[in-house]
Amino acid sequence: MKQLLSSSIAAPGFFGLNTQESSITLSSGYALQADNCVIDNFGRLGSRKGHVYKTSSGGTGTDLRGIHDFIDASGHVDYISWGGTDIYKGLETLTALTTGITITGDDWQAVTLGDATYLAQAGHPMLKVNNSLVVSTHSTSQYSFISSAYGRLWAGNEASDKHTLHCSDLLNGSFSGGSSFDLDLRKVWTKGGDELVSVAGFNGLVFVFCKKSIVILGDTNNTDLTITPTTLRVVEVLDNVGCVSRSSIQAVGDDLFFLSDTGLRSLNRVIQEKSNPITDLSVNVRDELTEMIASSAENHINTIYSPADAFYLIVFPTAELVYCFDTRGRLENGGLRVTKWPNSSILCGTATDTALYFGMADGIAQYQNYQDDGASYFMSYHTNYFDFDQPTVTKILKTVGVTLIGGSGQTFVVKVGTDYTDQPRSYIRSVKQSSVSEYANPDADVYYEYGPAVGGETYDSGDSSVTTTVAGTAEYTGGGSTDRIKVAIGGQGSVLQLGFEANISGDQLSIQKFDVYVKQGRTN
Numbered sequence: 001m002k003q004l005l006s007s008s009i010a011a012p013g014f015f016g017l018n019t020q021e022s023s024i025t026l027s028s029g030y031a032l033q034a035d036n037c038v039i040d041n042f043g044r045l046g047s048r049k050g051h052v053y054k055t056s057s058g059g060t061g062t063d064l065r066g067i068h069d070f071i072d073a074s075g076h077v078d079y080i081s082w083g084g085t086d087i088y089k090g091l092e093t094l095t096a097l098t099t100g101i102t103i104t105g106d107d108w109q110a111v112t113l114g115d116a117t118y119l120a121q122a123g124h125p126m127l128k129v130n131n132s133l134v135v136s137t138h139s140t141s142q143y144s145f146i147s148s149a150y151g152r153l154w155a156g157n158e159a160s161d162k163h164t165l166h167c168s169d170l171l172n173g174s175f176s177g178g179s180s181f182d183l184d185l186r187k188v189w190t191k192g193g194d195e196l197v198s199v200a201g202f203n204g205l206v207f208v209f210c211k212k213s214i215v216i217l218g219d220t221n222n223t224d225l226t227i228t229p230t231t232l233r234v235v236e237v238l239d240n241v242g243c244v245s246r247s248s249i250q251a252v253g254d255d256l257f258f259l260s261d262t263g264l265r266s267l268n269r270v271i272q273e274k275s276n277p278i279t280d281l282s283v284n285v286r287d288e289l290t291e292m293i294a295s296s297a298e299n300h301i302n303t304i305y306s307p308a309d310a311f312y313l314i315v316f317p318t319a320e321l322v323y324c325f326d327t328r329g330r331l332e333n334g335g336l337r338v339t340k341w342p343n344s345s346i347l348c349g350t351a352t353d354t355a356l357y358f359g360m361a362d363g364i365a366q367y368q369n370y371q372d373d374g375a376s377y378f379m380s381y382h383t384n385y386f387d388f389d390q391p392t393v394t395k396i397l398k399t400v401g402v403t404l405i406g407g408s409g410q411t412f413v414v415k416v417g418t419d420y421t422d423q424p425r426s427y428i429r430s431v432k433q434s435s436v437s438e439y440a441n442p443d444a445d446v447y448y449e450y451g452p453a454v455g456g457e458t459y460d461s462g463d464s465s466v467t468t469t470v471a472g473t474a475e476y477t478g479g480g481s482t483d484r485i486k487v488a489i490g491g492q493g494s495v496l497q498l499g500f501e502a503n504i505s506g507d508q509l510s511i512q513k514f515d516v517y518v519k520q521g522r523t524n
Helices: 267-273 283-295
Strands: 004-010 031-037 037-039 045-047 051-053 066-072 075-082 086-089 109-113 117-121 126-130 136-139 145-149 151-160 163-166 182-184 196-202 205-210 213-219 232-239 248-253 253-258 262-266 302-306 311-316 319-328 339-343 348-351 356-360 363-367 377-383 393-406 409-419 425-430 445-450 468-470 484-487 494-503 508-522
Touching: 037 319, 037 339, 066 109, 066 117, 066 319, 066 348, 066 356, 075 117, 075 356, 109 145, 109 151, 117 145, 151 196, 163 196, 196 302, 205 339, 248 302, 253 267, 253 302, 262 267, 283 319, 302 356, 311 348, 377 508, 393 409, 393 494, 425 484, 494 508
Parallel strands: 031 339, 302 348, 445 484
Antiparallel strands: 004 508, 031 377, 037 045, 045 508, 051 363, 066 075, 075 086, 109 117, 117 126, 126 136, 145 151, 151 163, 163 182, 196 205, 205 213, 213 232, 248 253, 253 262, 302 311, 311 319, 319 339, 348 356, 356 363, 377 494, 393 484, 393 508, 409 425, 409 494, 445 468
């Protein structure tokens, strides 16, 4: 009798998507496809949340291209959003603000300083929105970016001047008088021409992001938290690494993330490695991500960091694609675990400590529940190719077992492919309908066994060789019931790949484990 071989993939997709390396040499923790998934806080690959519209009136027919959470010294004032050449206030009701200018684009950038929010867009005067939500023209200069750091506004990149950094007076945001100043970056750049992108304050220093370099500014006064113009100095210039999108610069914990033309980068890592381009946070999807960046205009890329969800999203609205980078920790190669959300209608977003909001067509939606505005969405996961460490031996497929968390009543498909086929076999099953509570319910767990049922009620699983036993114990991991489902399968080949697909329609679903059993066939 031929020996029965088995292989287990615990925590499938735990390392996230990897499209960079050879598929057959990947660790079993990587995925070749991970669509509409996230890595949950238990380290499992699971369904992302969906979105629920918060806006019930206003903004109809408008694609929102940006959202800013206006917070002054007293707390949250309102949400400022823009799209369709209008600027809005509100969340449930979007009300267009009177700006007093002609708006021809939707590429605003917004920051708050003191009791006002300031907006800048190329080809437009800078606007100021006070905490009574009255809009006025703050400056006639047409800056393409605006940033707030150390009690000052920082702006620049005009159509005819892409090299001068303008810094406002302390606390009042004025670009003239007081301690305001200008800095000609041509006197600082070390490798010829460059172009300003944006500014960020970090670790008591000012980081000036340019297309091809990063200029680090500081002052000699270490006794206060402000930047003093009279003692301003260049701390360092990092060449061969720059920023391609002002919106990509996000504070993530004690770090700054940003997009370069080589992928997603960490400012802490860049400082340590002095612009070494080899390691980056997107190392596992580097080639496809850089292709997306290169084919997208700067103002068609948005990013969102959600501290509550511990992920950094890169949104490509034109391609209807979102890359989701898990920020809980880094892999051995320095990268972050990443999944993708294809066919996404997300255009932009903003996050608070407890909530995540998306700008979309017709209004603002919140990241919650497990449907997209009441509709299901498609989740798909495919493993790497594996061969049981016997690449020359044909395997006769017998059984696949999958352990799932949650997804009461969820129908799903197990995919089994051999020898790199693009037409894998499909096996449709359903998770047992159950009532899941926060506390243990000793009757809620369902065990799907391969073989005859013992000591319990039997249900039709759709396969004559698979029966279902309702057991008297339950396992709970993160508040969801655990179902173990074994499926009799067929086919043979030297190399195998497993897949899992489901239309998520209201319940969270996570994959805990895959088990596959085969018999040895002939040696090739």
